[in-house]
Amino acid sequence: MSSMRGRCLASNLRCSALLLSLCSTHRTPKPKPQILNPTSANLMCSQLTPPQQIAVPETLLKKRRTNEATREAKLAAAVEARKALKAKRKVIFKRADEYVKEYNAKEREEIRLKREARKSGDYYVPAQAKVFFVVRLKGISKLAPKPKKILQLLRLLQINNGVFVRVTKATEQMLRLVSPYIAYGEPNLKAIRELVYKRGYAKVNGQRIPITDNAIIEQQLGKYGIICIEDLVHEIATVGPNFKQATQALWPFKLSNPTGGFRDRKFTPYIQGGDTGDREQHISQLIHQLV
Structure with a gap:
């Protein structure tokens, strides 16, 4: 019985060694990366869906339209504000020029009245403070x-x-x-x-x-x-x-x-x-x- 068991164990070992040798010699090779030529790449791109035909969510479209309208309104408001500021500056400069002329005219009038009073021998009394x-x-x-x-x-x-x-x-x-x-x-x-x-x-x-x-x-x-x-x-x-x-x-x-x-x-x-x-x-x- 012991001799038969020994022969069975030896045969099993030989079979396992044969299977290992067969597996090592017949491995499946790894696939190599394929390099596409320009013609095949253009053909694959032409088969994809163009960007114009891709569906965009309505909420995103609405947000884009709102942002564009807001930006246009801000630009228009800025242009109008610059025009109004330019026109207002002209008014301010014109008023300041008129005030300077008024102040100078008042000073000249004071000097004239003092000179006339001095010539006639009178006293010039200025107006009371306001x-x-x-x-x-x-x-x-x-x-x-x-x-x-x-x-x-x-x-x-x-x-x-x-x-x-x-x-x-x-x-x-x-x-x-x-x-x-x-x-x-x-x-x-x-x-x-x-x-x-x-x-x-x-x-x-x-x-x-x-x-x-x-x-x-x-x-x-x-x-x-x-x-x-x-x-x-x-x-x-x-x-x-x-x-x-x-x-x-x-x-x-x-x-x-x-x-x-x-x-x-x-x-x-x-x-x-x-x-x-x-x-x-x-x-x-x-x-x-x-x-």
Whole structure:
């Protein structure tokens, strides 16, 4: 029995060795990559579906049409805005030129009247001031209720705050009552322009916005015919019909301490060597130091 088992095991080993040799000699070769010539590649591309016939989702087409319409509308709006801005600039330059001619004519008229009065031996008395610039000099310490309320009405809530005020009998009386705490006078055109250009801030929805563009002024005062900063300066300097709206659209001016400081006796009247009270035309010099 043991000899028969040995012969069977030997025959099985020979059969397995024969199968392994046959498998190693008869392997299936790997397919080689085929290189297509140009004619066959063109034939295969011609058999594919052209891009024009590929179905595109309707939502994508709608989005494309919407984007194209929006882009065209933006381009058209930009072109119209450039045209409007160009036309508005011409209007602004024309107005500024007219204002300069008006100011020069007024100065020449003043000189002529003074010369005529000198020739005839009379005295020339200039017209009364129409606008005052008021600056607060004192804080809230030891301030009576009545002056405190007047300063609130004038929008002078902090030290070195300044506002333009129309000269009337009521405003003169109010300024006289708070004269120990303020300095005021009649500013010239140069001082008004310097204030608006350097320290001008607009009041937009209760916020303090710097005047960096004429569009800000037009947005607030366009309905009154004030579309640029020169219109605003002219309205304040000449006390036009929309003076109240123009000054209310401006935030109270926040000024610095004057160059060189105040006088030694700050809270004594100006005519006595201090800084408070009516300065008349000399307020322009103080404005140049405060700005």
